[in-house]
Amino acid sequence: MSLHPRSSEITPRCLYEGRREWMKRLAAGALGTSLASWAARDALAQATALPGARSAVPGAMLMDKPTPKADASSYNNFYEFGTDKSDPARNAHTLKTRPWTVAVEGEVKKPKVFDLDELLKLSPMEERIYRLRCVEGWSMVIPWVGYSLAELIKRVEPTGNAKFVEFVTLADPKTMPFVGSRVLDWPYVEGLRLDEAVHPLSLLSFGMYGEVLPNQNGAPVRLVVPWKYGFKSGKSLVKIRFVDKQPRTAWVKAAAQEYGFYSNVNPKVDHPRWSQATERPIGDGGGIFAKKKPTLMFNGYEAQVGQLYAGMDLAKNF
Ligand SMILES: Nc1nc2c(c(=O)[nH]1)N[C@H]1C(S)=C(S)[C@@H](COP(=O)(O)O)O[C@H]1N2
């Protein structure tokens, strides 16, 4: 018998014998060295749990069946790690998510650099089942864990000059292989109007499926703005800046005629190169043959956010 069983050999036995039985067996047996690494791995697995209480925010608990976790963590957009959907899952293990700080600054009375542990304790964790709809036409339903961004915003007290909020992703060429490539102007910057940012549905997220975020989904902290196209939800945030002018976001800089500042999900306003009327749910083996379904105004969150855009021409302010 090998002293170093691969995890592919351990896992099935674990499953049919029960983990506890198997751990006892390992402890009693002659597998000392592999026990140490297995125990370390087990501790790591436990450290990733991040439960959240069912959210009471109106609209936060979508009734749709969640996308399988394996799909949500292997089909990603995170250009810092490559432009292929499978690149982030393959490459993002190099991202170092601790220690981690988020600087909250600009037009606020109480600017502050928050340590990740402080942020994790700032407000109770909630689970929210949101649809995330990519501008490319695919969508997922994900149980996120986090709390309203408004909880953080009220701590720093925006001044009267704060009209917009800028969200800045880490840009570390040593751990992010595509930072330095010319696909986008780094760091990745996104932005919201202040009233959008303080809307209770705007989620500062630390986890999904009851666990801390996988790196490829934007660990250790990201935004999820469910009524906007996916790219508005910046990942791996290191800075949140309150400003008086509409920020120049990474996608506006890359192609302003294709990706507007607002980017609200809208089936009636097409992308210049394709329709936005339908979407393809990812997962359940559907792949590229999955049946398309109609895209909903504001991604289905119209009752909650529609009034933010009253009187605006959404074809012009796309
Ligand atoms: N920093 C950063 N954030 C990002 C992106 C990115 O490339 N870099 N891609 C965006 C896009 S286009 C989408 S659709 C979502 C995807 O999130 P997910 O991989 O967790 O589903 O992340 C958004 N946030």
Ligand SMILES: [Mo]
């Ligand atoms: Mo996207």
